[in-house]
Amino acid sequence: MKALVLTEYNHFEMQEVPVPEIQADEVLVRVKAVGICGSDVHGMDGSTGRRIPPIIMGHEAAGIIEQTGEAVTGWQSGDRVTFDSTIYRLTDWYSRKGLYNLSDNRQVLGVSCPEFKRDGAFAEYVAVPQHILFKLPENVSFEHAAMVEPVAVALHAINLTSIQVNDTAVVGGSGMIAMFVIQLLKLAGCGKIIVFDLDEDRLKLALKLGATHVFKAGDNNIPAEVKELTNGRGADVGFEVVGNTPVLKTVIESVRKGAQVTLIGNVSANVELPLQMVVTRQLKLQGSCAICGEYEPVLGLMSDGKIEIGPLVSAVSPLEEGAAWFNRLHNREKGLMKVVLIP
Numbered sequence: 001m002k003a004l005v006l007t008e009y010n011h012f013e014m015q016e017v018p019v020p021e022i023q024a025d026e027v028l029v030r031v032k033a034v035g036i037c038g039s040d041v042h043g044m045d046g047s048t049g050r051r052i053p054p055i056i057m058g059h060e061a062a063g064i065i066e067q068t069g070e071a072v073t074g075w076q077s078g079d080r081v082t083f084d085s086t087i088y089r090l091t092d093w094y095s096r097k098g099l100y101n102l103s104d105n106r107q108v109l110g111v112s113c114p115e116f117k118r119d120g121a122f123a124e125y126v127a128v129p130q131h132i133l134f135k136l137p138e139n140v141s142f143e144h145a146a147m148v149e150p151v152a153v154a155l156h157a158i159n160l161t162s163i164q165v166n167d168t169a170v171v172g173g174s175g176m177i178a179m180f181v182i183q184l185l186k187l188a189g190c191g192k193i194i195v196f197d198l199d200e201d202r203l204k205l206a207l208k209l210g211a212t213h214v215f216k217a218g219d220n221n222i223p224a225e226v227k228e229l230t231n232g233r234g235a236d237v238g239f240e241v242v243g244n245t246p247v248l249k250t251v252i253e254s255v256r257k258g259a260q261v262t263l264i265g266n267v268s269a270n271v272e273l274p275l276q277m278v279v280t281r282q283l284k285l286q287g288s289c290a291i292c293g294e295y296e297p298v299l300g301l302m303s304d305g306k307i308e309i310g311p312l313v314s315a316v317s318p319l320e321e322g323a324a325w326f327n328r329l330h331n332r333e334k335g336l337m338k339v340v341l342i343p
């Protein structure tokens, strides 16, 4: 099969490689669409140490089952599917408590690190265990289904946040994940959804997708603007969707006393925390990791047309052009959001 292989850091080759062999509980999926994730772009240059070459990356994908292992039940060749980006063991202590996103020794598709290597979906075929599969509703395209993962990351964070109808939310960042946080906050019944980012084009898009107020970071005193919009109190809930000190600080300063701040951004290993503001205002800080049960509801929202995917797909392109798109994303080309590749 053909595959886009990261042969060394910052270097891809389209190669002819063997079709993956499936285990008894696995299916072989013919990949029809696969998204380039920010973590793939950061992995490509070696900065995260999570894509040690050679590796076939790609964990946001959808396709058609081509072949099933002998122990597979309930899935057939021809089924249109997507799958979880992580492979967890069902017998793990956390999985058995329903917290499979926290299970030990979880593997991520398309990642190679000192602990494991698991080829992903920038290829004609990928092997995945049956317990991470989800059936696609008929009216959800492969291109859109390749975006279920980032939507589900956003929904997991929303599900971990206590939100009341007409609450005011403040969202730090209007990147890919934040665009879904914004749409889901609207669905969750928030009244005002206040968003800040450095990128004005992204803020304009955020307004189209449900933000009620947007502010350019740096040019505005955002906590003061939020207080102005909330009878002097601050927002009821906050989301950090960038992963740096200035954004975390601004979100913490923009929420009211007793509020919950949910943390999604994780590009920095460490950030500064305004400790006294958190303690004396009795804030609740909630980390949100990956996805735990959100694939199916997201597919339902997509099928019902309740979540907009189209405006966030910048390009749909053949897998052969993947290396060029990786470079454009790495160079932070303006206006680029999600790029979906078709093997």
Ligand SMILES: NC(=O)c1ccc[n+]([C@@H]2O[C@H](COP(=O)([O-])OP(=O)(O)OC[C@H]3O[C@@H](n4cnc5c(N)ncnc54)[C@H](O)[C@@H]3O)[C@@H](O)[C@H]2O)c1
Residues within 6 Å of the ligand: 038, 153, 172, 173, 174, 175, 176, 177, 178, 196, 197, 198, 199, 202, 217, 241, 242, 243, 244, 246, 247, 263, 264, 265, 266, 267, 268, 288, 289, 290, 291
């Ligand atoms: N918790 C999880 O499970 C999980 C899953 C996926 C991604 N993430 C993390 O979520 C974060 C967002 O991911 P993404 O794919 O949406 O990234 P993205 O690059 O699309 O978005 C980041 C946004 O942050 C903005 N930004 C950067 N610095 C800023 C500043 N000082 N002030 C205001 N805005 C600023 C950028 O302009 C951009 O719009 C990343 O940290 C990523 O690692 C977490």
Ligand SMILES: [Zn+2]
Residues within 6 Å of the ligand: 037, 038, 039, 059, 060, 149
């Ligand atoms: Zn991802």
